[in-house]
Amino acid sequence: MLSSPPPSGLLEKLFQYIDLHQDEFVQTLKEWVAIESVSVQPIPRLRQEVFRMMTLAADKLQHLGARVDSVDLGSQQMPDGQSLPIPPIILAELGNDPKKPTVCFYGHLDVQPAQKDDGWLTAPYMLTEVDGKLYGRGATDNKGPVLAWINAVSAFRALEQDLPVNIKFILEGMEEAGSVALEELVQREKDRFFSSVDYIVISDNLWVSQRKPALTYGTRGNSYFMVEVKCRDQDFHSGTFGGILNEPMADLVALLGSLVDSSGHILIPGIYDQMAPLTEEEKTLYENIDLDLEEYRKSSQVEKFLFDTKEELLAHLWRYPSLSIHGIEGAFDEPGIKTVIPGRVIGKFSIRLVPHMNLSVVENQVKQHLEAVFSKRNSSNKMTVSMVLGLHPWTANISDTQYLAAKRAIKTVFGVDPDMIQDGSTIPIAKLFQAITQKSVMMLPLGAVDDGEHSQNEKINRWNYIQGSKLFAAFFLELSKQHSQQLPSSVF
Amino acid sequence: MLSSPPPSGLLEKLFQYIDLHQDEFVQTLKEWVAIESVSVQPIPRLRQEVFRMMTLAADKLQHLGARVDSVDLGSQQMPDGQSLPIPPIILAELGNDPKKPTVCFYGHLDVQPAQKDDGWLTAPYMLTEVDGKLYGRGATDNKGPVLAWINAVSAFRALEQDLPVNIKFILEGMEEAGSVALEELVQREKDRFFSSVDYIVISDNLWVSQRKPALTYGTRGNSYFMVEVKCRDQDFHSGTFGGILNEPMADLVALLGSLVDSSGHILIPGIYDQMAPLTEEEKTLYENIDLDLEEYRKSSQVEKFLFDTKEELLAHLWRYPSLSIHGIEGAFDEPGIKTVIPGRVIGKFSIRLVPHMNLSVVENQVKQHLEAVFSKRNSSNKMTVSMVLGLHPWTANISDTQYLAAKRAIKTVFGVDPDMIQDGSTIPIAKLFQAITQKSVMMLPLGAVDDGEHSQNEKINRWNYIQGSKLFAAFFLELSKQHSQQLPSSVF
Numbered sequence: 005m006l007s008s009p010p011p012s013g014l015l016e017k018l019f020q021y022i023d024l025h026q027d028e029f030v031q032t033l034k035e036w037v038a039i040e041s042v043s044v045q046p047i048p049r050l051r052q053e054v055f056r057m058m059t060l061a062a063d064k065l066q067h068l069g070a071r072v073d074s075v076d077l078g079s080q081q082m083p084d085g086q087s088l089p090i091p092p093i094i095l096a097e098l099g100n101d102p103k104k105p106t107v108c109f110y111g112h113l114d115v116q117p118a119q120k121d122d123g124w125l126t127a128p129y130m131l132t133e134v135d136g137k138l139y140g141r142g143a144t145d146n147k148g149p150v151l152a153w154i155n156a157v158s159a160f161r162a163l164e165q166d167l168p169v170n171i172k173f174i175l176e177g178m179e180e181a182g183s184v185a186l187e188e189l190v191q192r193e194k195d196r197f198f199s200s201v202d203y204i205v206i207s208d209n210l211w212v213s214q215r216k217p218a219l220t221y222g223t224r225g226n227s228y229f230m231v232e233v234k235c236r237d238q239d240f241h242s243g244t245f246g247g248i249l250n251e252p253m254a255d256l257v258a259l260l261g262s263l264v265d266s267s268g269h270i271l272i273p274g275i276y277d278q279m280a281p282l283t284e285e286e287k288t289l290y291e292n293i294d295l296d297l298e299e300y301r302k303s304s305q306v307e308k309f310l311f312d313t314k315e316e317l318l319a320h321l322w323r324y325p326s327l328s329i330h331g332i333e334g335a336f337d338e339p340g341i342k343t344v345i346p347g348r349v350i351g352k353f354s355i356r357l358v359p360h361m362n363l364s365v366v367e368n369q370v371k372q373h374l375e376a377v378f379s380k381r382n383s384s385n386k387m388t389v390s391m392v393l394g395l396h397p398w399t400a401n402i403s404d405t406q407y408l409a410a411k412r413a414i415k416t417v418f419g420v421d422p423d424m425i426q427d428g429s430t431i432p433i434a435k436l437f438q439a440i441t442q443k444s445v446m447m448l449p450l451g452a453v454d455d456g457e458h459s460q461n462e463k464i465n466r467w468n469y470i471q472g473s474k475l476f477a478a479f480f481l482e483l484s485k486q487h488s489q490q491l492p493s494s495v496f
Numbered sequence: 497m498l499s500s501p502p503p504s505g506l507l508e509k510l511f512q513y514i515d516l517h518q519d520e521f522v523q524t525l526k527e528w529v530a531i532e533s534v535s536v537q538p539i540p541r542l543r544q545e546v547f548r549m550m551t552l553a554a555d556k557l558q559h560l561g562a563r564v565d566s567v568d569l570g571s572q573q574m575p576d577g578q579s580l581p582i583p584p585i586i587l588a589e590l591g592n593d594p595k596k597p598t599v600c601f602y603g604h605l606d607v608q609p610a611q612k613d614d615g616w617l618t619a620p621y622m623l624t625e626v627d628g629k630l631y632g633r634g635a636t637d638n639k640g641p642v643l644a645w646i647n648a649v650s651a652f653r654a655l656e657q658d659l660p661v662n663i664k665f666i667l668e669g670m671e672e673a674g675s676v677a678l679e680e681l682v683q684r685e686k687d688r689f690f691s692s693v694d695y696i697v698i699s700d701n702l703w704v705s706q707r708k709p710a711l712t713y714g715t716r717g718n719s720y721f722m723v724e725v726k727c728r729d730q731d732f733h734s735g736t737f738g739g740i741l742n743e744p745m746a747d748l749v750a751l752l753g754s755l756v757d758s759s760g761h762i763l764i765p766g767i768y769d770q771m772a773p774l775t776e777e778e779k780t781l782y783e784n785i786d787l788d789l790e791e792y793r794k795s796s797q798v799e800k801f802l803f804d805t806k807e808e809l810l811a812h813l814w815r816y817p818s819l820s821i822h823g824i825e826g827a828f829d830e831p832g833i834k835t836v837i838p839g840r841v842i843g844k845f846s847i848r849l850v851p852h853m854n855l856s857v858v859e860n861q862v863k864q865h866l867e868a869v870f871s872k873r874n875s876s877n878k879m880t881v882s883m884v885l886g887l888h889p890w891t892a893n894i895s896d897t898q899y900l901a902a903k904r905a906i907k908t909v910f911g912v913d914p915d916m917i918q919d920g921s922t923i924p925i926a927k928l929f930q931a932i933t934q935k936s937v938m939m940l941p942l943g944a945v946d947d948g949e950h951s952q953n954e955k956i957n958r959w960n961y962i963q964g965s966k967l968f969a970a971f972f973l974e975l976s977k978q979h980s981q982q983l984p985s986s987v988f
Contacts, residue, residue, distance in 0.1 A: 224735065228833055236797040243716065243921020246848050247760055247818030248801045248809050254756055254821060261753035264746055266873035268739055305728040308876035309740045317740050326739030328837050329746055331828030336844060338825065341720055341885060343846055343921075345820050352828060354835055356738050381758035384800035393833060429735020429835075 014165060015416070018477045021159045026470045029155050030138065033469065034131040036060065036113070036147045037140035043091070043114035043181040046082045054091045054177040057113045061150070061175055062094050068157055070098040070173070077185040090185050091177035095197050098157065099170040105487035107203040107406070107480075108172035108443075110433065111150035112179030115142035116458045123460040137463045144464040145457035149207035149450045150175065152469055156476035168484035172201060179208075183433060190440050198441045202487065203406040205479075206434055207472075210451040212425055216294040217414045217475070219407060220447035222322065222426035223434060225357035225397035227366050231259055231374055232350045232388045240345035250383040252349045253335055259387070260351045262377045264327045268310050268320065270355070272373045275325065275366065280359045282323055290315040293423045303454075322426035325361060329353045354393075356428065363394040398435035399426075404444045409486040413478035417471055450475070506657060507908070510969045513651045518962045521647050522630065525961065526623040528552065528605070528639045529632035535583070535606035535673040538574045546583040546669040549605045553642070553667055554586050560649055562590040562665070569677040582677050583669030587689050590649065591662040597979035599695040599898070599972075600664035600935075602925065603642035604671030607634035608950045615952040629955045636956040637949035641699035641942045642667065644961055648968035660976035664693060671700075675925060682932050690933045695898040695975065698926055699964075702943040704917050708786040709906045709967070711899060712939035714814065714918035715926060717849035717889035719858050723751055723866055724842045724880045732837035742875040744841045745827055751879070752843045754869045756819045760802050760812065762847070764865045767817065767858065772851045774815055782807040785915045795946070814918035817853060821845045846885075848920060855886040890927035891918075896936045901978040905970035909963055942967070 022029070041057035042050040062072045074092035081087055091114070100106075118128035118141040126132040131140035138148075160167050174197075178184045190198070211218040233252040240249065264270050297314050311317045320326065334349040336342045355366060371389045378387045400407070402424060414422045431447070438445045450472035456462045514521075533549035534542040554564045566584035573579055583606070592598075610620035610633040618624040623632035630640075652659050666689075670676045682690070703710040725744040732741065756762050789806050803809045812818065826841040828834045847858060863881045870879045892899070894916060906914045923939070930937045942964035948954045 226735070226835065228835070235799070238797070240796075241921060242818070242820040242822070242846060243718070243848060243919070244813070245796070246820045246920060247812040247816055248803060249760075249798065250758065250800075250802060251756075251820055253752075253823070254758065257749045257752040257821060258758070260745075260749040264743075266742065266746065266750070266875055268741075268743075304732075304737070305730070306741065306876075307727070307878075308742075310742060311740060320739040321736070324739055326734070328734040328738045328743055328835070329749060329827075330734070330834055330836050331745070331838060332824055333829055333831060335821075335829070336823030336825075337827070337829035341844070342822055343718065343720070343820070344822050346823060352833070354734060356735060383758055384798075386799075427735070428738060429733060 015478060015481065017163055018159045019474050021163055022155060022470060022473050022477070026466070029151065029470065029473065030131070030133070030466065033138065033143065033148055033151050036151065037131040037142050038129055040129050041114045041142070041177060042117045043178050045117055046086060046088055048088065051088050051091070054114050055089070058091050058094060058175070058177050061113055064154060065094065065096045065173060068098065068154065068161060070096040072096045075189060077189070080184055093186065093189055094173060094175040095193065096173040097170070098172070099167055100200070101170055104168065104170050105202045105483055106170040106172060106200050107205060107483060108174060108198070108201045109153050110174050110204060110206045110437065111153070111208065112146045112176050113150065114177045114180050115145070115147070116180055118460070118462070125461055133466065136466050138466055138469065139461055139463040141462055143462055144210070144451035144455040145462065146179070146208050148464040148469050149472065152450055152472035153207065153476050155473035156480065159473070159477055160480070167480065169480045170200070172197070179433070186433070187436055187440070190436065194440055198443065201441065201443055203483065204437045204441065204443050204445045205406070206445065206447045207450055208433070209427055209431065209447055209449045210453050210455055210457065211449055212423055212453055213294040214452045214454055216420060216423055217418050218423040218425045218449055219402070219410055219414070220425050220427055220449060221402045221407070222399035223397065223431045224322065224428055225361070225363070225435070226354055226393065226395045226430040227357060227363055227391055228352070228354040228393035229370055230350050230352055230390050230392055231256070232348065233259070234348040234386045236347045239347045242343045242345045245345055249345065250385050251345050252385055253346055255378065255381060255383050255385055255387070256332065256349050256351050258381060259374055259377055260329050260353065262373070263329070263353060268326065270325060270327045272369050274369050275355070278361045278365060279325065282319060286323065287315055289424045290318045293318060293425065321428040323358055325358055326356045327353060356430070357397045359397050359399050361397065363396065367391045367394070395430045395432050396435050396439070398431070398438060400445055404446070405486045405490050406444055406446050406483055409482035410446060410448055410479055413475055413482045416478050417475045448479070507970060507973065509655055510651045511966050513655055514647060514962060514965050514969065518958070521643065521962065521965065522623070522625070522958065525630065525635065525640055525643050528643065529623040529634050530621055532621050533606045533634070533669060534609045535670050537609055538578060538580055540580065543580050543583070546606050547581070550583050550586060550667070550669050553605055556646060557586065557588045557665060560590065560646065560653060562588040564588045567681060569681070572676055585678065585681055586665060586667040587685065588665040589662070590664070591659055592692070593662055596660065596662050597694045597975055598662040598664060598692050599697060599975060600666060600690070600693045601645050602666050602696060602698045602929065603645070603700065604638045604668050605642065606669045606672050607637070607639070608672055610952070610954070617953055625958065628958045630958055630961065631953055631955045633954055635954055636702070636943035636947035637954065638671070638700045640956040640961050641964065644942055644964040645699065645968050647965035648972065651965070651969055652972070659972065661972045662692070664689070671925070678925070679928055679932070682928060686932055690935065693933065693935055694979065696929045696933065696935050696937045697898070698937065698939045699942055700925070701919055701923065701939055701941045702945050702947055702949065703941055704915055704945055705786040706944045706946055708912060708915055709910050710915040710917045710941055711902055711906070712917050712919055712941060713894045713899070714851070714891035715889065715923045716814070716920055717853070717855070717927070718846050718885065718887045718922040719849060719855055719883055720844070720846040720885035721862055722842050722844055722882050722884055723748070724840065725751070726840040726878045728839045731839045734835045734837045737837055741837065742877050743837050744877050745838055747870065747873060747875050747877055747879070748824065748841050748843045750873060751866055751869055752821050752845065754865070755821070755845060760818065762817060762819045764861050766861050767847070770853045770857060771817065774811060778815065779807055781916045782810045785810060785917065813920040815850055817850055818848045819845060848922070849889045851889050851891050853889065855888065859883045859886070887922045887924050888927050888931070890923070890930060892937055896938070897978045897982050898936055898938050898975055901974035902938060902940055902971055904974045905967055908970045909967045940971070
């Protein structure tokens with residue numbers, strides 16, 4: 005038995021409602037952006053603002069009729085000894101009809117710091133519309149998308165329509181500060197809050213285009229390494245010691261220089277062996293992505309990329325590992341001249357990981373390689389290599405029910421098939437939900453490529469925000485439909 | 497005609513006088529150390545202290561009977577727009593007997609900054625004696641040696657003995673800040689103040705031993721390079737750009753890694769071609785240096801030097817060029833993790849130069865080498881190489897009259913022949929005096945190797961300070977004798 009089909013013309017009514025109430029939705033976003041909910045700076049006043057933001061969101065969900073649980077997470081000890089309270093994570097639930105699929109939406113309500121004199125053209129915490137662009141900190145990352153989801157729900161409510169899916173929310177206020185306490189909570193709620201969840205949706209990244217929607221099915225992982233070369237703790241004067249020492253910087257540049265060649269190929273033996281081979285299907289997906297290479301190159305202010313075709317470029321951003329050297333700690337790094345021989349230096353580099361690269365295998369390969377290079381130098385210095393961060397890559401099955409539903413909803417709202425994209429950076433939350441809950445996880449971005457998240461003049465287009473609200477409404481209906489079709493009728 | 501020989505027993509009387517008045521000499525050093533004459537920090541209060549120091553020294557010289565000229569040098573414009581007055585350079589003259597040789601003493605009265613909580617065990621501007629060591633900022637660099645010279649003169653004066661040499665002084669207060677205005681003044685005074693000068697003595701470095709005196713006859717030069725690799729001015733995120741760029745850091749570590757091998761050998765083609773060959777005579781000098789390699793290694797806190805013999809070690813410190821990589825500007829240099837691809841980085845390295853390496857030849861060799869390495873990488877980044885500092889090496893003829901006189905004086909006072917040493921670092925002042933005045937320049941250090949100049953707990957041993965005063969007195973007598981012997985009698 006299927007749940008009753010939605011009344012014909014419901015989608016049109018929902019869209020109409022959203023269009024008619026768009027100023028109201030923008031007004032709510034303005035109220036949310038007005039709260040300086042910065043989590044990364046350990047300043048009590050700002051932390052209080054995150055709390056205020058979480059309360060506002062909880063009230064909003066309660067007003068929609070959700071059962072809301074603001075989970076107290078205690079406090080965190082800062083490196084300076086100060087103790088700061090951790091904002092609650094909101095777990096909310098709207099409907100628990102066993103005949104409907106349950107979709108859980110993840111979002112965050114904290115923002116990156118922003119100040120007018122960083123180079124903002126408008127006041128960062130005063131949402132300001134210019135030519136259809138809504139400028140303000142958090143507009144696209146992530147308050148806009150969270151509200152778009154809420155707008156979609158509220159459209160059903162206002163039209164007194166039954167929601168076709170059960171909806172859960174998990175909203176946090178510490179994402180920008182590393183999602184402190186999230187993993188622990190998800191682990192704890194795995195068999196409670198998450199037990200009835202079928203699908204998890206994250207809407208916290210961007211399209212690769214300014215106009216064409218996208219669905220994200222993978223993110224690269226990251227393994228961050230530090231390689232320390234030490235002669236002694238103090239520095240030397242290059243006049244009085246230059247010529248008689250194995251200088252740590254000479255060792256370090258040789259080590260760092262052995263990692264990657266000038267075509268971007270990683271030189272660590274075996275590193276590509278674990279990589280899942282690139283399939284023809286994936287190549288076809290890359291061909292269909294809406295990316296103007298020349299425009300992308302120009303907007304990136306890059307003279308030339310390593311690759312000349314869109315397919316190669318995307319494969320090397322999303323599907324191949326990459327190695328970047330970030331810098332050196334302990335050497336002379338200021339402007340001007342200093343004739344120092346640094347006594348102890350730490351090189352920092354990281355490797356972005358793709359399926360099916362295993363963190364501990366990578367760790368061993370890197371260590372063995374550096375040890376081999378260092379040992380050939382016959383240096384009297386001490387070398388220490390450590391992997392200080394290891395984050396798995398994430399990938400989803402794009403034939404999953406919710407991907408099909410999202411594709412259809414996108415086609416309905418935007419009239420096009422979405423770009424099926426991955427993200428070269430590492431978004432640990434997708435992997436976290438997937439690994440702990442074992443549920444299907446999808447990233448459904450609403451923001452355009454030029455939204456400037458984390459940057460000055462962050463914005464969300466009014467069009468993206470409003471169409472996004474419609475997209476989520478359409479997605480509820482499609483998900484209900486696709487979900488029921490996939491299940492054998494004997495279940496009911 | 498020779499000037500009349502000194503009365504027999506004069507040396508003993510001078511030594512006795514100096515021994516008897518040593519507490520008085522230490523007291524004067526204490527008064528000088530008490531003045532915080534820091535030149536490198538552009539703080540008006542400190543600059544005033546340098547002025548006060550110069551006035552005190554001028555008064556002291558006047559009191560000895562010298563004709564003193566405190567040359568006003570105007571002011572300097574600081575990078576922040578502030579204008580600071582430059583302390584005067586003291587030109588002083590004591591005696592102008594055409595029958596006597598004229599020796600000019602260079603010294604400086606400014607000091608490096610020092611604060612108790614930098615790790616000083618005593619108040620840095622309060623000269624404190626512990627176990628025969630006089631701790632205080634400037635004690636060895638350079639107030640102690642300047643006063644030792646003055647003490648020697650004052651011993652002659654107190655004993656009412658004719659000075660066997662004419663003495664000139666050039667004392668500055670900006671040495672630690674790069675001897676602002678010195679070169680211009682020496683150039684201006686070349687045919688006036690310096691025309692009658694026969695010998696220039698600098699006493700501004702250290703022995704290589706704790707107990708055995710030394711004479712310095714050479715210093716290495718320095719050529720300081722910056723190599724910039726630029727993709728764009730802003731940084732990139734390694735997730736969203738890693739894998740598709742020629743990363744500037746990868747280019748830069750390859751460039752820096754091409755400069756020197758792990759045995760300290762410089763890999764820039766042709767760089768050793770200009771070096772004056774190491775002679776057998778020099779090797780013999782190195783054999784005679786008082787240096788316990790194992791003790792030196794331990795006190796340097798170095799596991800192992802590149803060379804196992806004293807001769808090789810000294811040759812590579814003094815007589816071979818060396819290349820040190822100092823650091824990188826523009827990359828991530830802080831503790832912790834940052835997943836950045838720096839957009840523009842500047843590598844800094846320098847080559848210590850020895851006779852007869854020519855600065856512009858070295859500059860060309862470095863540029864050609866780096867351009868060749870960079871061009872092989874086929875990188876789309878821009879590379880720019882510049883030599884931002886070029887200081888010539890300096891070397892003196894150790895058979896010069898004043899070297900012979902100093903050797904004899906050292907033998908008289910200390911009972912040993914001095915270590916004939918060079919300095920691996922660059923002391924531009926020796927070369928400056930030599931190049932402009934064309935006079936014989938000698939470095940006659942008084943400080944022991946462990947004096948800690950520029951460091952915490954700088955000191956001069958009471959023994960070095962007092963024996964140094966005697967050494968200068970003996971030097972005056974020997975110089976007069978050697979000088980008259982070298983001249984054909986027809987001159988008079």
